[in-house]
Amino acid sequence: QKEVEQDPGPLSVPEGAIVSLNCTYSNSAFQYFMWYRQYSRKGPELLMYTYSSGNKEDGRFTAQVDKSSKYISLFIRDSQPSDSATYLCATQTGANNLFFGTGTRLTVIP
Amino acid sequence: NAGVTQTPKFRILKIGQSMTLQCAQDMNHNYMYWYRQDPGMGLKLIYYSVGAGITDKGEVPNGYNVSRSTTEDFPLRLELAAPSQTSVYFCASRRDRGYEQYFGPGTRLTVT
Numbered sequence: 001q002k003e004v005e006q007d008p009g010p011l012s013v014p015e016g017a018i019v020s021l022n023c024t025y026s027n028s029a030f031q032y033f034m035w036y037r038q039y040s041r042k043g044p045e046l047l048m049y050t051y052s053s054g055n056k057e058d059g060r061f062t063a064q065v066d067k068s069s070k071y072i073s074l075f076i077r078d079s080q081p082s083d084s085a086t087y088l089c090a091t092q093t094g095a096n097n098l099f100f101g102t103g104t105r106l107t108v109i110p
Numbered sequence: 111n112a113g114v115t116q117t118p119k120f121r122i123l124k125i126g127q128s129m130t131l132q133c134a135q136d137m138n139h140n141y142m143y144w145y146r147q148d149p150g151m152g153l154k155l156i157y158y159s160v161g162a163g164i165t166d167k168g169e170v171p172n173g174y175n176v177s178r179s180t181t182e183d184f185p186l187r188l189e190l191a192a193p194s195q196t197s198v199y200f201c202a203s204r205r206d207r208g209y210e211q212y213f214g215p216g217t218r219l220t221v222t
Contacts, residue, residue, distance in 0.1 A: 004152075006152075008150055032209055034209070034210075041216075042215060042216070043114075043200050043202075043213030043214050043215050043216055044153070044200070044213050045212075045213065046210045046211070049209060049210065088152065088153070092209060097155075098143075098155070098211065100152040100153040100154075101152055102150055102151060102152040103152060
């Protein structure tokens with residue numbers, strides 16, 4: 001069983017739509033949850049970071065963790081064409097074991 | 111700050127050839143990582159280092175070697191290239207206290 005499972009998409013939405021991206025994870029010991037954004041032919045960059053359960057909001061982005069169901073979500077409100085990228089969820093226990101999902105490719109159509 | 115830099119950007123190797131992928135960071139980070147990214151497979155950790163002189167294997171280390179003689183540099187060595195090593199390779203670093211990894215722009219390697 002993979003540590004992190006993520007629907008690869010692709011996902012296409014019209015500009016202004018609300019986007020929901022989701023992952024599940026297998027190990028209840030995971031405590032740190034991240035979303036990385038990766039533009040085409042670039043390295044990933046950290047978008048959101050949460051510790052344990054709950055919500056975290058940053059502008060148009062909301063990260064949500066439900067540890068009871070081992071479910072991680074990223075919501076993007078008022079999506080923009082500049083949000084078109086691949087979104088990777090990641091979880092971590094110790095300092096070095098960062099497990100990535102396969103990524104979901106998002107296209108926001110103007 | 112240049113952040114994390116990687117060279118070369120692209121490389122084509124023949125089976126059995128060797129090469130070194132270079133990675134450098136100017137943020138004085140002790141932690142450095144090498145990942146490979148295959149289509150539809152996500153990022154897999156190859157090797158990591160917690161400081162100069164200290165390295166350890168990640169999830170997929172076979173066919174690779176690393177060294178860390180300075181804080182700034184963390185080269186990845188492929189000794190006998192195989193087609194299975196065709197991938198995009200990313201180097202990353204992070205500071206001691208914190209979880210954000212800063213990624214380089216990647217090296218696209220094709221082995222034929």
